[in-house]
Amino acid sequence: MNYFSQRWLLNVVLALLLAVLVACGGAAEEVVGEDPVAEEPAAETTAEEPAAEEQAVEEPVEETAVEPAGDPIKIGALAPLSAPGAVVGGEAMRDAMNIAVEEINAAGGLLGRPVELIVVDSEGLPERGTAVMEKLINQDGVVAVGGGYHSSVGVAAKEVAHDNGIPVVFAETWNDTITSDMQAEIFRIAPLNSEVSAVDVKFISSIPGIQKVVIVTENTDYGIPAAENTTAGLDELGIEAVTFGVDIGNQDFAGIVERVRAESPDMIVVYNTGEAAYNFQQQAADAGIGPQDLPMMCNQVSLESEAFWTNVPDGNYCLMRRVGLPEVLYNDVAKAFVAKYAERTGKQAAESYALEAYDSIMIIAQAITEADSTDAAAIIAALENITHEGTLGTITFPVNSGNPPEAAGKDAKWWHQFPDPAITIVQYQEPGADSNASPVVFPDLYKTANVILRGEEVEINSGDTVTVNQPAAPASDFVCDGPIKIGALAPLSAPGAVVGGEAMRDAMNIAAEELNERGGILGCEVELIVVDSEGLPERGTAVMEKLINQDNVVAIGGGYHSSVGVAAKEVAHDNGIPVVFAETWNDTITSDMQAEIFRIAPLNSEVSAVDVNFISSLPGIQKVVIVTENTDYGIPAAENTTAGLDEYGIEAVTFGVDIGNQDFAGIVERVRAENPDMIVVYNTGEAAYNFQQQAADAGIGSQDLPTMCNQVSLESEAFWTNVPDGNYCFVRRVGLPEILYNDVAKAFVAKYAERTGKSVAESYALEAYDSIMIIAQAIEEAGTTDPAAIIAALENITHEGTLGTITFPVNSSNMPEAAGLEPKWWHQFPDPAITIVQYQEPGQDSKDAAVVFPEIYKTAEPVLVNQ
């Protein structure tokens, strides 16, 4: 091809591109003013968003009978009105909220002023949700916000409301986090995800012959927790669940359908919302595994009958969970609303999210009236005490600032949460049926017909009425459905401290074996699932996710690196699973005051205080060099020690290094140049050995200068292999000296010696053992594997362990403020003994090393090598 033909081709391509661009622009303009529909691709609907918003804003104003006077009170309304959001649901909510505002204005407005509803389109996208929430609050000046459909949007957007102090009443966002973050501004009338999953689990398990379930879920803040909760619940009942996650905007499910078929499930559960739910359900039906072939729990969006039958013509026998009372039990408010809704939309039934959306606006209106103000704080106060007769029944928020979750004995998720949204399972039993006329098949309390599965009518029995917030089963009722799984976190590969990790693993295995020898916990076998954190925070969170959501552990013990603990505890917190940390010292771990997090290791600041006391007790120490790893353990440790030494007039210079660093030659030279009187090492793992030996090679090791070696040096064999010139190292040690060991510790050390060949158990081995045994005792005392009950038992535990009598005296019934203590003491074992030992002979075993500090445990005077 010559030059000119290339130019010609280029021009043609450019012209075509231009034409496409112009066409796209034109298309976008043409769509403006139309109602976005589910089938429209995201790009086109996105182009119209400002116009859609304006239209939505104007709509109520046009239709309002403006009787009240003055500036309107603006209320925000959040709904997904374009793809990839659930447009069908969003439009239903918008209509319902408009009806609410029309009613309010027809009744004279609020405080004598008209109400203006400003509807914004979240598109089902978190980033868009925060943007429109910002707009509502900071541009439109709304006094409160109602609505909300997608959990991911709610989770993101609530932060904006929280930051601006504007109340939000969420209508249809189920993710537990929305309320469990306990933000003053956030209220919810939709059910909790975990409670909905509990109903799903109960329903599925009541169907005979269900052994394996496939869950198809969207990868969102609604779908993932829903799938996880259901999986965990089914697992406890011995039903296997396999989850397939898909993107929220996914259209083509052919591959997933084939994989689902390959799993040969007895039932399918769909946690996709919006068009994706329809797409999957119909594509599965096309492939012969639809609701007419296999029991299928369709997504609740399928309650929108018209859209459902249009999109899923082969969707008969779909089972759907439905929030809110069945129509037969509707109160007058609901009946009146449904009549108006039918008139406006032509639909015969109002979907649950339409009812919720209507109520969310009406509740806000009542709160404004009761507050007699549009001040956000006053509205929040009114909401906390509200009793609202809505379409869902009598709505209250009983867990609030006057009755916090701890006082109410409830999880944080019940904060500002309407506790009684009825949840039922309905089934389409005729093609083209209206969801409102379809029978309720579960639970017994509301049941109007038997469920039809694979063409046959099946009688199932829920056995009881569905209640939210089911109490934990009492001990006597505990049924052993397989082993009780306990997670164990330890670093078993570099760059983690492998030596410590392996010691902890051995100790925790001993604990599990002991428990099983005694007959297990609650009569069930104990299965310890050990995972490798590698000393890396990102790996720690990943394995914590695995433990909780794949292995379904009921509690977790162990933990070595603070950086891992700080990151991984968030996963445990989000999932409500208790963790007893064994060897993570960072203060933040407990000072965040998370309900699930307990610790038997000492606090970093307290360890540093011991270091400081020891160093300041030595004669002639004027300047200290601290060599620390740049981690959540090392940095605070160095800072605390520096601050403490400073109070004694001792100068401290800190050198930070990467956790995987090997070559310390440069640092050793810089340390030498500082001419210190003492060196303190806060590197863990191999880095500690590398630094200590390289310093010794360079003539500033522990035989030349007083050196506080890292506690990993207590592992005598590895220490002397890696630091042959490490004599006279000082090492801090957690736990009582061996001479003061109690019977539990002695018995453990004997077993540990037998298993590992070591003559001494390191502090982290003792702690790891205790962490598992404490969990076991807590489960026994709770009489259940319910995490909330285990947490409650841990708070009140008195455990005789290797470290002594372990308790967590600062807890939800004795808050830090009440105890006059800092938050770091929350769920913290307050008495781990900390001593300083010193190797005083080459090759010495750490158990024989001299205890040189504090006085109470002292067995020998410290040897100061340079004096």
Place this chain on the structure above:
Amino acid sequence: MEHSSIFWTTVLWVVVWGAIGGVVTPRIYLRRDLDISQASLVGAALGAATGPIGLLPLWYFTPALTPRWAIIPSIVIIGIIVVAFARADPENLCVTSGSFVASQLTNGIVIGIIYGLMALGLTLIFSILGVVSFAHGEFYMIGGMLVYYISAEWLPGSSPIIAILGACLITFLIGVIFERIFLQPMYTGAVERPGEYAILVTFGLAFFLQYFVQATAGANPVKAQRFFDFPDINLPSAEAPTLLQTTAGNMRLFDAVSIPNPRFTAALIAIIMLILLLIFLYRTWVGKALRAVSQDRQAAAVAGINPANMNTLAFGMGGMLAGLSGATLVQVFSWLPQVGTLASSRAFVIIVLGGMGSLPGAFLGGLLVGLFEAAGTGCIPDPTRAASYIPAYGMIILTLVLLLKPTGFFGREL
């Protein structure tokens, strides 16, 4: 840093004039229809070193350029940066303490030599086979592990030389066997996409070796005892050893420079091996054959050299050189199955810096990275950060060099 504005203003001046020189010079040379292959490098170096004072005459006279034109300006740039740093942070140890600087330089050179030795193996493999071995770090790890196990577990009390030779032999054999089984198909047409195949298969070897060692040897750190003790020497006298003072584990030169025994031994072995390697490559028939294949496979084959055998030899030798680096360093660092990961990435940086396939480039690159790491660790004022970013220092110098000379120091011009 006391007067940081001095330092950063100087850096800005150097960067701006370097950029102007690097961009404008090749355009002027192109307009006059002259060779522009070195114009960007020389323009940037001269601009950074002298600003308009050097650039204007260069642009006016446009002399014929060779890489040597960049050497003196590069030295001047280093001088400018050093002076600016000294002015900006007069209390810094790198400014006030000559012995500290000498110690850091020594550390940089010692570790740089070992880096160079390791990178030499990688570049040897690349130059002959055209393959980047992603298992290079694992050969390094295995070399160290073998020395530990031979000297401490299998033949306790044996001479470290036996352990080192054993490590060399076994890593060489692993390389040879692997090349014969897995890499030969690349040259027989049995593999459709040989480049990608080589990457995948060496990755596979890396994973296998790392996890095999972890499974068999465990994940506990090990460390070999130092190979030799220094004899007790005090010069000129025991009372005032101002020239040289040694203890079993340390050597002190001129009462200023301190060299730990294990590093000294490692560098010494590395230097001896480098000399032997050079003799092998430049003085023996097989070495010349290897170099011939690296220059032109077909011409070498015409001259009677079997390229397939040379491939095998090169991969074995490359693995052996990595193994030898590990063998020398296992007495310096604690050793784990994962130690090869960082070493491997550092070797990649070095061979790209020196020029892919260039033996002198690998050695020079190793030295430079070693020195740069030592300078960063020693001179960055904030001690909490100085050693936190050691692996990043090599990347900084690599970026600078590649900006000015994309083929590296001694890479073949494209």
